[in-house]
Every structure is written in structure tokens, then in C-alpha cells.
Amino acid sequence: MSGDCSKLLRDALDQLASTPRRPRAPLPPREGLWSRVRAALAFRAIYSPRAGDNLTLADLTEADLSRADLTRASLVNAALTHANLTGADLTAANLSQADLICADLTGVNLSRADLSRANLSRADLPYANLTHANLANCKLVAADLSHAILTGAVMSRANLSRANLTYADLSRANLTYSDLSRAKLSLANLIASNLTYVMLADADLSRANLTDATLVDADLSRANLTDATLVDADLTRANLSYTNVGGCRWSLATEWPAELYLDVRRRSVEIKPGVFRVRSHDSRDHEPGLPSPAPVR
Template identity: 45%
Template sequence: MPPTAGGSSAHCGAQLRNAGLANAMLRGAGLAHANLRSADLRSADLRSADLQGADLQVANLTAARLGSANLNAATLRDGHLSRCDLHQADLQNADLRHARLQGATLDMADLTGSNLSDADLCNAALRGADLQGADLSGARLRATDFTGANLRGAQLRAPLNSAILEGADLRGTYLHGHDLTGARMRGANLSGANLNRVSLTGADLRDADLSGAQIWYSSLVQADLSGANLMGTLSDDDLLVPGLNSLHMDGARWNLATEWPPEVYIAIRSRSVAVGEGAFVVAPSRVHDHAPVPQPVS
């Protein structure tokens, strides 16, 4: 029979290093500052448990249930957390360096200020999670779902091109030099972000907010900008030379709901081809559609 702990049990500072607690029923357990280093907690039930400041370094939490658990400032470095359920968990300032979180669920989790550098988050779900100020340097993010996540101020020195960033809050984020080829960023808020020298080739930016973003020497080739807000993004005269040399946009798709600065709209429309009612594709600079210029949505 697996070990159990009642919801009122308190084991603050408990010494459980290397403990065998697989399948343990520890829902609501008080384990603040406990030493659980290298413990076997596979499939354990730790929902709503208090693990604040606990040492879970190298612990095996594969498929464990930690929904709504308090892991504030906990150490989970090198931990095994694949397929772990951490929805709505408090992971503020947690140490998750090199943690294995493949397929984990972190929806609505609070990861503010957490360290996820070099963590493996492939196929993990962080929908609606708060990652403000989190460090994701070197993290593996293949098919990671950040839909609706708050990534403001996060360190994102990691490949993001296969991550799902639909509706993500990336306001003011430093993404200089990133490869976001084919990124799924519909409805994302990128206002004020640094997108200089970024490849957004083929990216889905429908309804995204890029207002005030810097996108010097970047690629929007074949990107979908339908309904996107680019106000204040392309305001410098150097971006208005024939061909828009510093911003590559050949094949980019947009529509009358796309918001451009007025002077940029004229330049963009002059080299775009109508492909449907109110829909356009930016042609190579040597090809122009001289049809009357329609008015953008006010």
C-alpha cells in the first residue's frame, strides 16, 4: 500500500533523501523545505502539497500529480518531471535547470522568475502560464505550447521556431537574431519587442500586435500579417526606399484589416498584388500591381 499523508500533516524540513515514495498519496502534505533529493516520487499524488523551498534535485517525479502545489523557490534541478501534472502550481523562483519536462502540463502555472535554462520542455503545455522574468536560455522547446502565456521579460535564448506562441504576451521581449521561421504566433502581443535580424519567414502573425516593435534587417517573407498591427513599426524613412531593402517581405500576406503607418501602407500597397477581396500578397520589388490603392480599415 502506498505511503499516505493527511492534508493537515506537516513535515517541514523532513529528511527524505533517496526515499521510495512511488505512488505515494501525499495530497496536501506539508513538506516545506524538505530534503527529497533523489527521491522516487513516480506517479505520486502531491496535489496542493506545500513543497516551498524543498530540495527535489534529481528526484524522479515522472507522471506525478502536482496540480496547485506550492513549489515556490523549490530546487528541481536535473529532476525527472516528464508527463508530470503541474497545472496551476506555484513555481515562482524555482530552480528547474536541466529538468526533464517532456510532455509535462504546466497550464496556468506561475513560473515568474524561475530558472528553466537547458530544461527539456518538448511537447510540454504552458498555456496561460506566467513566465515573466523566467530564464529559458538553452531550453528545448520543440512543439512547446505557450498559447496565452506571459513571457514578458523572459530570457528566450533558445530555438522558438517550432514552439506554439499563439496569443502569447511577448511585449518588450528581446528576440534579436532568433529563428522564428514558421512560428505559430497568431494573436501574439509583440508590441515593443526587439525583432531585429529575426527570421519570421512563413510565420503566422494573423491578428498579432507588432506595434512599436523593432524589425530591422528581418525577414517577413511569406508571413501572414492579416489583421496584424504594425503601427509605429516601420516609421523610419530608410524602410521606405524602393524594395524595402532592410526588411524582406516578398510573399507576405496581408489584408485591409492589417494596420500600417500611412506612409508605409502606400509603399507596401504599391508593390502588392491583390489575391482576393481585400487580401494582398507582397510581390518581389520588380513586380508591381498598379491597381487603385484601397483605403485601410480606420
């Protein structure tokens, strides 16, 4: 009896295998927002960027790349508008000409990265590490760089108008020919930075540290330099029209524009040997009976 059952089962399987399969009609395409959302979620589940990846010209608009390891990755001309890159590691990555408008780069590591000609307008970069990064010709209009580390960064001809650089570390940075008009640089560290020919009109530099900074031919018209430190700074030929310098600290080695030196000296008091503070307009201090420092060259 068992042999007959086995034979019947084999015959049924052979018949099923020899039956031609009916072609299945293709499923209708799903259209609309939710189909795109499902496709995007499926892509993220499959693809995870890695260090050294070549993502040139990649479309990563609104992508979630938070805490991703993208060290030495190539993102040349990549579209990263509104992307989430918080906490990502982009050390030595190439992001030249990338579109990062409104991207979130909070706490990102971009040390030694190439961001030349990239567009980071309205991007969030608070606490970002941009040490020795290349930001030449970069657009950072209205970007948030508060508390960012930009030590030794190359930022020549960058557009930083209306950018927030409060508490940022720009020591030894190269900002020649950059546009920082209406930028917020309150309490920023600009020690030994190069600000030659920089546009700083209407900028807020209150309590900023510009010790040993080069501001030759810089435009500081209507800027706020209240309580800023200008010890050993070079302001040769700088435009200080309507600039508030009340409370500024400067030294014998500070180079003021020649036409302003006498006024600055008249309004200043010596607070320690060789270091002076500019009095505010409403100060009632008397002119100190101190020897005048040597005029600027």
C-alpha cells in the same frame, strides 16, 4: 527428563537477558561518489511527491520526477536544475523563482502554472502545455519550446532570446516587452498575440501566422518574415530595418509603419479581394493595375 531440559533452557534464557550488552562501535562513514548515489537512491525509494505538496525551497537537483503528479504543488524557489520532469502534471503549480536550468520538461502539463521569475534557460519543453501559464519575467534563454502550447500565456518581460518556438502555439499570448531576439518562431501560431515593444531583432518568423497580432513599436530589425501572415496585424511604428518581408500576406486592415507603406504597396500583388502578398526582391511580376488600399493611420 523433559522437565529438567525445560528448566535448563529457562535458566539459560534468564542468564542471557541479565547479561549487559556491549556497546557497538559506530560504522565509519562512507565517503565518495557511490555513497552519495546510494543515499540519493534510498531517498527516492522512500519519498514520492504528491499533488498539493509543499516543496518550497526544496533541493531537487537532478531528481527523477517523470510522470509525477504535482498538481497545485508549491515549488517556490525550488532547485530543479537538470531534473527529469518528462510527462509530469504540474497543473496550477507554483514554480515562481524556481531554478529549472537544463531541466527536461518534455510533454509536461503546466497549464495555469505560475512560473513568474523562474529560470528555464536551456530547458527542454517540447510539446509542453503552458496554456494560460504565468511566465512573466521568466528566463527562457535558448530554451526548446518547439510545438509547445502557450495559448493565452502571460509572458511579459520574459527573456526568450535564442529560444526555439518552432510550431509553438502563442495565440492570444501576452508578450509585451519580451526579448525574442534571435528566436526561432518559424511556423509559430501568433494569432491575436500582443507583441507590443517586443525585441524580435534577427528572429526567424518565416511562415509564422501573425493574423490580428499587435506589433506596435516592436523591433523587427533584420528579422525573417518570409511567407509570414500579417493579415489585420498592427505594425505601427515597428522597426523593420533590413527585415525580409518577401512573400508576406497582408490585408487592407494591416497597419504598416507610415514611412514603409508606399514601398510595401509597390512590391505587393493582390491575391484575393483585400489581401495582398509582398513580392520577393527577385520577383519579375509587374506592378498590378489595382486600386491602392487606404494608407495606414
